[in-house]
Amino acid sequence: xxxxxxxxxxxxxxxxxxxxxxxxxxxxxxxxxxxxxxxxxxxxxxxxxxxxxxxxxxxxxxxxxxxxxxxxxxxxxxxxxxxxxxxxxxxxxxxxxxxxxxxxxxxxxxxxxxxxxxxxxxxxxxxxxxxxxxxxxxxxxxxxxxxxxxxxxxxxxxxxxxxxxxxxxxxxxxxxxxxxxxxxxxxxxxxxxxxxxxxxxxxxxxxxxxxxxxxxxxxxxxxxxxxxxxxxxxxxxxxxxxxxxxxxxxxxxxxxxxxxxxxxxxxxxxxxxxxxxxxxxxxxxxxxxxxxxxxxxxxxxxxxxxxxxxxxxxxxxxxxxxxxxxxxxxxxxxxxxxxxxxxxxxxxxxxxxxxxxxxxxxxxxxxxxxxxxxxxxxxxxxxxxxxxxxxxxxxxxxxxxxxxxxxxxx
Numbered sequence: 001x002x003x004x005x006x007x008x009x010x011x012x013x014x015x016x017x018x019x020x021x022x023x024x025x026x027x028x029x030x031x032x033x034x035x036x037x038x039x040x041x042x043x044x045x046x047x048x049x050x051x052x053x054x055x056x057x058x059x060x061x062x063x064x065x066x067x068x069x070x071x072x073x074x075x076x077x078x079x080x081x082x083x084x085x086x087x088x089x090x091x092x093x094x095x096x097x098x099x100x101x102x103x104x105x106x107x108x109x110x111x112x113x114x115x116x117x118x119x120x121x122x123x124x125x126x127x128x129x130x131x132x133x134x135x136x137x138x139x140x141x142x143x144x145x146x147x148x149x150x151x152x153x154x155x156x157x158x159x160x161x162x163x164x165x166x167x168x169x170x171x172x173x174x175x176x177x178x179x180x181x182x183x184x185x186x187x188x189x190x191x192x193x194x195x196x197x198x199x200x201x202x203x204x205x206x207x208x209x210x211x212x213x214x215x216x217x218x219x220x221x222x223x224x225x226x227x228x229x230x231x232x233x234x235x236x237x238x239x240x241x242x243x244x245x246x247x248x249x250x251x252x253x254x255x256x257x258x259x260x261x262x263x264x265x266x267x268x269x270x271x272x273x274x275x276x277x278x279x280x281x282x283x284x285x286x287x288x289x290x291x292x293x294x295x296x297x298x299x300x301x302x303x304x305x306x307x308x309x310x311x312x313x314x315x316x317x318x319x320x321x322x323x324x325x326x327x328x329x330x331x332x333x334x335x336x337x338x339x340x341x342x343x344x345x346x347x348x349x350x351x352x353x354x355x356x357x358x359x360x361x362x363x364x365x366x367x368x369x370x371x372x373x374x375x376x377x378x379x380x381x382x383x384x385x386x387x388x389x390x391x392x393x394x395x396x397x398x399x400x401x402x403x404x405x406x407x408x409x410x
Contacts, residue, residue: 251281302346309338
């Protein structure tokens with residue numbers, strides 16, 4: 001448990017820490033983790049406002065996590081609930097007030113809201129104390145709801161949240177809301193860029209890029225653990241990777257509509273033009289000013305390279321689009337990068353992109369069934385894909401599937 005002095009020190013540094021996180025999904029994870037630690041809570045969830053609905057966006061639960069094998073993650077369903085006074089989260093969203101409940105199973109029968117026992121019944125978990133805090137902008141607009149569950153004493157016994165916890169969570173929520181609003185703005189800008197691509201290329205959708213970003217981070221985390229990367233490095237790089245993965249095909253905005261929207265297979269000349277989207281996208285990030293710029297450059301340029309060296313664009317000068325000196329074949333064409341010559345982010349997004357592209361219907365093709373997609377990926381280990389990443393992919397398939405469900409196409 002944190003002492004009062006430690007809590008104040010952490011609260012003072014919280015704004016700086018959270019504002020270093022740019023990706024929305026990773027920020028939600030960090031916000032919830034910090035909130036739980038501040039009040040020594042076992043579990044918690046975050047709901048994000050989407051019009052007149054609250055979307056269940058992220059959850060953590062130490063008790064349920066301990067029941068899982070080492071290195072496994074909780075898999076949970078995504079749902080929405082209306083913003084009304086019938087649910088606890090809805091009531092807080094409407095009133096903008098903190099709600100501190102000692103025991104959710106002993107609610108006052110006069111209360112307009114009620115506690116849904118469905119989660120407890122399906123998970124085998126027992127919710128008792130619950131504090132629900134609104135996440136609001138400076139102008140009072142509701143961004144979402146933070147719910148912290150089951151405060152614990154030094155012996156991990158569930159106890160009620162205190163009035164001091166309410167005050168602490170209000171301060172915490174005000175700081176977290178600033179970071180959340182900024183991350184939502186960043187995500188919105190990214191998705192606008194994707195929608196701009198979608199106007200040109202019907203294959204590019206917000207759901208697709210969110211899935212590719214989610215898959216990529218999951219694969220990267222496991223790869224980083226295997227390679228014993230420092231935790232701070234992993235936290236910084238996964239933030240960059242998720243956004244970079246979302247922009248993997250941003251260079252397609254420079255490709256002709258005649259080619260992008262062609263409903264049939266490309267001829268050889270068209271295919272050569274299409275391949276230019278890699279270095280055209282990378283050019284956007286040539287003037288690198290941050291870790292994100294480098295990550296986005298690596299992903300855009302390298303996500304069509306192959307482990308066996310037969311991918312594209314190969315060793316090319318992204319400024320000019322011409323082959324690099326000393327890296328050409330007998331015909332003067334750039335040779336492909338192979339194996340570890342391909343940056344790790346490019347290797348990861350290559351696998352994530354192919355899995356998702358094959359799994360969903362597009363104007364030019366039907367969706368493959370999952371069995372066929374997985375068979376192809378397994379068959380291409382050591383050929384198209386880094387075999388270690390394929391192994392990691394299959395080991396995390398349940399989490400990959402949950403990400404696919406979260407960002408399903410409507």
